[in-house]
Amino acid sequence: MSLIVGTSLFVVALWVSGGGIQATLGWNADTLTTLGRVTGLASANLLLYQVLLMARIPLFERGFGRDGITRMHRYVGFWSFWLLLAHIALLVIGYAATASVTLWAQLWDFVWNYPGMLLATAGTGLLIAVVVSSARRARRRLRYESWHLLHLYGYLGVGLAVPHMLWTGADFTANPLATVYWWTLWAITAACVVVFRVIIPLWRSRRHALRVHEVVADGSHGVSVRVHGRGLHRLGAEAGQFFVWRFLDGPGWSAGHPFSLAAAPDRNELVIAARIVGDGTQRLTRLTPGTPVMIEGPYGHMTGALRQGRKLLMLAAGAGVAPMTALLEAEAYAPGDAVLITRDHAPSELMRAGAIARLVRERGVRHLALDGARSPGASSWIPATHDAWRGSDLLRHVAPDLEQYDVYLCGPLPWMAAVRADLRTAGVARDRIHSEAFAV
Numbered sequence: 001m002s003l004i005v006g007t008s009l010f011v012v013a014l015w016v017s018g019g020g021i022q023a024t025l026g027w028n029a030d031t032l033t034t035l036g037r038v039t040g041l042a043s044a045n046l047l048l049y050q051v052l053l054m055a056r057i058p059l060f061e062r063g064f065g066r067d068g069i070t071r072m073h074r075y076v077g078f079w080s081f082w083l084l085l086a087h088i089a090l091l092v093i094g095y096a097a098t099a100s101v102t103l104w105a106q107l108w109d110f111v112w113n114y115p116g117m118l119l120a121t122a123g124t125g126l127l128i129a130v131v132v133s134s135a136r137r138a139r140r141r142l143r144y145e146s147w148h149l150l151h152l153y154g155y156l157g158v159g160l161a162v163p164h165m166l167w168t169g170a171d172f173t174a175n176p177l178a179t180v181y182w183w184t185l186w187a188i189t190a191a192c193v194v195v196f197r198v199i200i201p202l203w204r205s206r207r208h209a210l211r212v213h214e215v216v217a218d219g220s221h222g223v224s225v226r227v228h229g230r231g232l233h234r235l236g237a238e239a240g241q242f243f244v245w246r247f248l249d250g251p252g253w254s255a256g257h258p259f260s261l262a263a264a265p266d267r268n269e270l271v272i273a274a275r276i277v278g279d280g281t282q283r284l285t286r287l288t289p290g291t292p293v294m295i296e297g298p299y300g301h302m303t304g305a306l307r308q309g310r311k312l313l314m315l316a317a318g319a320g321v322a323p324m325t326a327l328l329e330a331e332a333y334a335p336g337d338a339v340l341i342t343r344d345h346a347p348s349e350l351m352r353a354g355a356i357a358r359l360v361r362e363r364g365v366r367h368l369a370l371d372g373a374r375s376p377g378a379s380s381w382i383p384a385t386h387d388a389w390r391g392s393d394l395l396r397h398v399a400p401d402l403e404q405y406d407v408y409l410c411g412p413l414p415w416m417a418a419v420r421a422d423l424r425t426a427g428v429a430r431d432r433i434h435s436e437a438f439a440v
């Protein structure tokens with residue numbers, strides 16, 4: 001984040017050194033066009049970082065995790081969009097005032113007569129579509145796949161919107177430092193998208209020759225898929241991480257779905273466990289052995305590297321149990337020092353039941369299954385059967401020396417928020433709580 005803020009200040013500094021501030025002091029049309037230039041610069045800078053954030057660069061993915069990146073993406077997206085609108089409005093009003101023409105005539109002139117502006121208009125249209133479709137209400141109505149496809153057009157939108165500034169913007173062409181900065185950032189961003197989102201996933205999938213080995217039901221609403229390949233240790237994947245998976249079994253293969261590793265990865269096998277919630281997860285149940293698999297990843301930072309102590313408390317709702325079993329298989333702890341709390345509506349829904357039983361038997365994990373309908377009380381993460389408990393007390397009851405534990409959390413966002421609140425009430429430090437949301 002400091003890189004994004006720092007470079008934004010840098011582009012503003014370049015604008016100041018080019019006489020930006022003096023140009024605003026006349027309080028006339030020039031003031032508007034000069035402010036229009038600086039808002040455009042800041043917006044372009046943020047838009048390029050916006051794309052970089054979503055380019056799946058391993059350094060970012062490991063450093064911030066998917067949730068952290070998604071949060072930054074939203075924040076940067078908000079500012080880049082409003083600055084873009086301010087840029088357009090200020091320039092149209094400023095130029096129209098100077099030329100004494102109507103706003104529409106000025107807008108028309110920009111679009112048709114300025115180099116790169118037709119492309120920029122198309123790009124802006126795409127960016128507006130992305131922002132509108134991401135608004136909470138619209139997002140609820142759209143299928144995930146449609147929203148995601150539209151979101152990918154955002155890349156195209158940035159690709160089309162930014163070059164007009166490089167070709168014509170006074171702030172780019174006049175100052176060699178600015179020219180170098182902008183072309184470098186633009187080239188790095190484009191290269192990262194191509195390398196990390198296309199070339200590396202294709203190369204990895206080919207190199208490791210991944211294929212479906214076995215598909216089995218996992219609880220009453222889930223499915224586990226075992227995928228075999230060669231030299232999988234070279235992927236550098238760790239328990240707690242996830243990949244984006246594509247199963248090449250026919251139409252629909254192009255939609256990638258993120259699934260966490262459900263077992264500690266080894267040289268030849270990766271395992272995922274998915275709760276069936278829609279078309280993509282339903283398709284998993286029909287996979288046949290031998291189906292080729294493409295992966296993007298590994299991603300995510302909810303690994304054992306975050307641990308500070310000896311003891312582990314894992315809390316998982318539904319499919320959130322998948323990364324927890326992987327972590328419990330991979331991590332070191334003494335018998336009795338690891339607790340797994342699972343949350344399902346019915347005992348039959350529990351996923352990874354076999355792996356959990358093995359962990360209890362062979363590694364001394366303590367397993368507490370909290371099943372049943374949601375509690376109407378304040379601690380909505382616990383079932384109604386435990387309504388007499390305050391969530392924070394229940395946590396202390398299960399792990400009386402709670403300060404000694406690293407807590408791992410995975411499940412739906414509201415559930416995680418409720419658990420986190422009770423963990424904090426129970427006195428668990430923020431930096432001992434590690435989580436990954438199964439949501440974008």
Ligand SMILES: Cc1cc2nc3c(=O)[nH]c(=O)nc-3n(C[C@H](O)[C@H](O)[C@H](O)COP(=O)(O)OP(=O)(O)OC[C@H]3O[C@@H](n4cnc5c(N)ncnc54)[C@H](O)[C@@H]3O)c2cc1C
Binds near residue numbers: 066277323437
């Ligand atoms: C980092 C991460 C790790 C995950 N790990 C697991 C796991 O181990 N096991 C598991 O059961 N689920 C996991 N999920 C959730 C899983 O990706 C979605 O449930 C699945 O993609 C739903 O696809 P669908 O077509 O069956 O359902 P749909 O009906 O298409 O979607 C149901 C909901 O799932 C979400 N979703 C759909 N497609 C995607 C996608 N491509 N990327 C992100 N979210 C999507 C959307 O919020 C959507 O509203 C994970 C999600 C994330 C973000």
